[in-house]
Amino acid sequence: MIREPLIFEISDKGKRAFGLPKLDVPAQNDVLEGLVAREDIPDFPQVSEVEVVRHFTRLSQANYCVDIGFYPLGSCTMKYNPKVNEKAASLPGFTSSHPFAPEDLVQGNLEVLKRMEDYLCEIAGMDAFTLQPSAGAQGELTGMMLIRACLEERGNPRKIVLIPDSAHGTNPSSAHLCGYRVQEIKSNQGGTVDLEDLARNMTEDVAALMLTNPNTLGVFEWDIKKIAEIVHVKGGFLYMDGANMNALTGICRPGDAGVDVIHINLHKTFSTPHGGGGPGSGPVGVKKALVPYLPVPLIEKRGERYALNFDRPKTIGRVRSFYGNFLVVVRALAYVLTLGPEGIKEIAEVAVLNSNYIRKSLDKEYHLKYDSPTLHECVFSDKIQKENGILNIDIAKRLIDYGVHPPTMSFPLIVHGALMVEPTETESKRDLDLFIDAMKKIAQEAKENPEILKSAPHHSYVRRLDETTAARNPVLKWEREKKS
Amino acid sequence: MSYISLSDKDKKEMLDKIGVSSPEELFCCIPEDIRLKRGLDLPAAMPEPELLRHLEALASKNVYPKYLSFLGAGSYVHFIPTVVDYLSSRGEFVTPYTPYQPEVSQGTLQVIFEYQTLICQLTGMDIANASLYDGASAAAEAVLMAHRLNGKAKVLAARTLHPQYRQTIGTYTKNLAVTVEEVGFGENGEINFEQLVKKLDKDVSAVILQSPNFLGIIEDLKKIGELVHNHQALFIVTVAEAASLGILEAPGKLGADIVCGEAQSFGLPPSFGGPYLGFMGCMKDFLRQLPGRIAGQTKDVDGNRGFVLTLSTREQHIRREKATSNICTNQALCALRATMFLETLGQSGLREMALQNIQKAHYASERLTRIKGVKRKFAGKFFNEFVLEFPKDKQNVNEYLKKKEVVGGLSLGAFYPELKNCALLCVTEVHQKEAIDRLALLVEEGLR
Numbered sequence: 001m002i003r004e005p006l007i008f009e010i011s012d013k014g015k016r017a018f019g020l021p022k023l024d025v026p027a028q029n030d031v032l033e034g035l036v037a038r039e040d041i042p043d044f045p046q047v048s049e050v051e052v053v054r055h056f057t058r059l060s061q062a063n064y065c066v067d068i069g070f071y072p073l074g075s076c077t078m079k080y081n082p083k084v085n086e087k088a089a090s091l092p093g094f095t096s097s098h099p100f101a102p103e104d105l106v107q108g109n110l111e112v113l114k115r116m117e118d119y120l121c122e123i124a125g126m127d128a129f130t131l132q133p134s135a136g137a138q139g140e141l142t143g144m145m146l147i148r149a150c151l152e153e154r155g156n157p158r159k160i161v162l163i164p165d166s167a168h169g170t171n172p173s174s175a176h177l178c179g180y181r182v183q184e185i186k187s188n189q190g191g192t193v194d195l196e197d198l199a200r201n202m203t204e205d206v207a208a209l210m211l212t213n214p215n216t217l218g219v220f221e222w223d224i225k226k227i228a229e230i231v232h233v234k235g236g237f238l239y240m241d242g243a244n245m246n247a248l249t250g251i252c253r254p255g256d257a258g259v260d261v262i263h264i265n266l267h268k269t270f271s272t273p274h275g276g277g278g279p280g281s282g283p284v285g286v287k288k289a290l291v292p293y294l295p296v297p298l299i300e301k302r303g304e305r306y307a308l309n310f311d312r313p314k315t316i317g318r319v320r321s322f323y324g325n326f327l328v329v330v331r332a333l334a335y336v337l338t339l340g341p342e343g344i345k346e347i348a349e350v351a352v353l354n355s356n357y358i359r360k361s362l363d364k365e366y367h368l369k370y371d372s373p374t375l376h377e378c379v380f381s382d383k384i385q386k387e388n389g390i391l392n393i394d395i396a397k398r399l400i401d402y403g404v405h406p407p408t409m410s411f412p413l414i415v416h417g418a419l420m421v422e423p424t425e426t427e428s429k430r431d432l433d434l435f436i437d438a439m440k441k442i443a444q445e446a447k448e449n450p451e452i453l454k455s456a457p458h459h460s461y462v463r464r465l466d467e468t469t470a471a472r473n474p475v476l477k478w479e480r481e482k483k484s
Numbered sequence: 485m486s487y488i489s490l491s492d493k494d495k496k497e498m499l500d501k502i503g504v505s506s507p508e509e510l511f512c513c514i515p516e517d518i519r520l521k522r523g524l525d526l527p528a529a530m531p532e533p534e535l536l537r538h539l540e541a542l543a544s545k546n547v548y549p550k551y552l553s554f555l556g557a558g559s560y561v562h563f564i565p566t567v568v569d570y571l572s573s574r575g576e577f578v579t580p581y582t583p584y585q586p587e588v589s590q591g592t593l594q595v596i597f598e599y600q601t602l603i604c605q606l607t608g609m610d611i612a613n614a615s616l617y618d619g620a621s622a623a624a625e626a627v628l629m630a631h632r633l634n635g636k637a638k639v640l641a642a643r644t645l646h647p648q649y650r651q652t653i654g655t656y657t658k659n660l661a662v663t664v665e666e667v668g669f670g671e672n673g674e675i676n677f678e679q680l681v682k683k684l685d686k687d688v689s690a691v692i693l694q695s696p697n698f699l700g701i702i703e704d705l706k707k708i709g710e711l712v713h714n715h716q717a718l719f720i721v722t723v724a725e726a727a728s729l730g731i732l733e734a735p736g737k738l739g740a741d742i743v744c745g746e747a748q749s750f751g752l753p754p755s756f757g758g759p760y761l762g763f764m765g766c767m768k769d770f771l772r773q774l775p776g777r778i779a780g781q782t783k784d785v786d787g788n789r790g791f792v793l794t795l796s797t798r799e800q801h802i803r804r805e806k807a808t809s810n811i812c813t814n815q816a817l818c819a820l821r822a823t824m825f826l827e828t829l830g831q832s833g834l835r836e837m838a839l840q841n842i843q844k845a846h847y848a849s850e851r852l853t854r855i856k857g858v859k860r861k862f863a864g865k866f867f868n869e870f871v872l873e874f875p876k877d878k879q880n881v882n883e884y885l886k887k888k889e890v891v892g893g894l895s896l897g898a899f900y901p902e903l904k905n906c907a908l909l910c911v912t913e914v915h916q917k918e919a920i921d922r923l924a925l926l927v928e929e930g931l932r
Contacts, residue, residue, distance in 0.1 A: 020858060022835050061576065067575030098712075122526060170812050173800035177809075253520055278813040278816045317653050323756065464785050469783070470782035
């Protein structure tokens, strides 16, 4: 196999892939005078255009992606990304708009933002949304800041945030960044929040419970109204991590179930592409009590015009520049408009159908720690395969040989050797069956030929990589080898 | 239109396999009383031709790209080579997620590794992360990182740091043991050095400033860096206009301990403010405190070179509340575009672009200040932005420009009450001489 070198390794003095028209203003000789200018940037690339094109085309071929096949990475909602949304986000009227342009010159953009806020309010059952947060984790931080600002105004910001042990790692990290101590809440045998443990820990020192629903096991917290009551009686807020909103669209609105604050990932439920790790978008929805604290500016409709309101004395401020990842919002808007109300409901229905089909098809070969009903994803474990010395990572790497992206393995922490499978609604039965067959074959191989799993993957661009050495002796950039 | 791939027959077979008669039954775990009993109140589904017409109509309610625009202030217009749009729209780059499985993500990982290398070369720092959300949150992360490094509580932030970056730092630090004090600017637009000297004491964790600063002025980093280090504080340099790095010396070579900022200029259109690209580089001693993803080089079992996400023990999925940051999803596709942009422009292209920016902006400044009553507010050196002061008694020139389909400079009064009659203008390589001359002509008319 040809391995693509680093661009720096094919760079050579004097090659170029770009030129500008000749300077068309009179040149001034003294513009650099008094400045510390640089002559050149040592080792900066010098390549031709064809070299650039082949470099990135070859590199692209070393990636697996949703456009190639099934990508059941649990909790990440790797659904198909409609191509028309990309076209929408590349319309020059959107891409060339300057964010500091006076609001009367960018009415189209403001309408996009306001309408998306309104649609999210309707889908999640909330009173207002901000689209400013750049991704889910920033949404969590924003949501917790809103809660804190409100509690502060009531006289006491409180000290603790409760988080179930099944939660994603960003939850405790975001709560901590907001100045709170984290108290973990146990899960019960069904994989949901242990109400007794919650009631015991829910004191007047607690600012909020951060609840993922459905949780990371794919199980719906069916006690949510009771949970909300326990939290509210003590004057706390119920924060919902809406990363798994794909299971609920059109079926159940968190705002109707007692949720005070929610963040939603547009790059998950609303199908904006994941881009190899972003850009995402993490809008935050709130109930009335928290509206005064939303980040500035707020977009308002005044008659037929859209306007930006910066005059918000109780606002937490802002968590980034401008109005969020605008082009991501454009894609999400295109998605909502394409699907319509029935299509949005169908997302949840089919995502849950696909997931339960996989669960039912594999529940003999793979262990399920919790037998509660699940919605859009299910979490198997390697418990059965472990008897032959096979871990979840071996199963994952072998899946690569079968042409499928592995499931999530790093959480939930309450399932050892987790394999979190989220098929999403866009997959065909044929692709689901390919995955199921591969998983069954792997279960067989684990018994008969465990070595083939241990040494997998066999056919990928690179084989299993030494991550320990990468961390112990970090090489984090290319450097020219020094001549000895 | 929906994106479902199941036929009715498929659905039936799957429901049979599961042992239920309808998808509805699969939601039995959701209590009746919180189910939505009605359809969502959303617009009816639009087929593709209708959707595109609808969105094109929305986009055309903006005056861009029709109007000529001279806005900068943290969002810049630079030429983007065709290969960047072409290559970055490949599904293999657009539709995977964070490279958790390195064996099938070498494309993304090698690009991040190249990106980190380019950021180090440009900033003069030892190491860089895989990206942050934008310049504002990168500045906030840098301040928190400095606090983790030396445990000190006070941060001095230049008043000429982008106002939105300062506001973001304020929001991020508000609930933590970090306080922020402002350092004003002097008559020439640079940071007020005497004030900085006065405010620096042993309790200062870091000094953060921007260069070129929000008023367009290039700071004397070397001199400031020495002062900051004399007080055992960390020196954070923010770069909001990354194109300036094509000609200005790397801040890391001039004493910066952390360099962060906004790399939107590298291949990302203004896009009404996002997605953009936060970057951060620092000295290698700070590695364990650097926030965000990092790619590293290693070998596979056959001895072939490969890349992985590494040092994840700093991150939220391992360390939870003890992580260096809560960041998870970042701006990978934007970093990819920046990598393509920089590798296409290359050594000579980036320098040429930077030089044309500085030349054209100086021409524009010179041309505009020939107009009676218009003068440059600050005498400091500048890159591609400058502040003009207009006569007090005249009507708002920008309103006149608007009528002529020109978006003038950013009025500074809302951000700096002391700069009420001033505007910040930006001129880059995309502005032809003709456009600059037209601006000057219209300003002259508007002031009459």
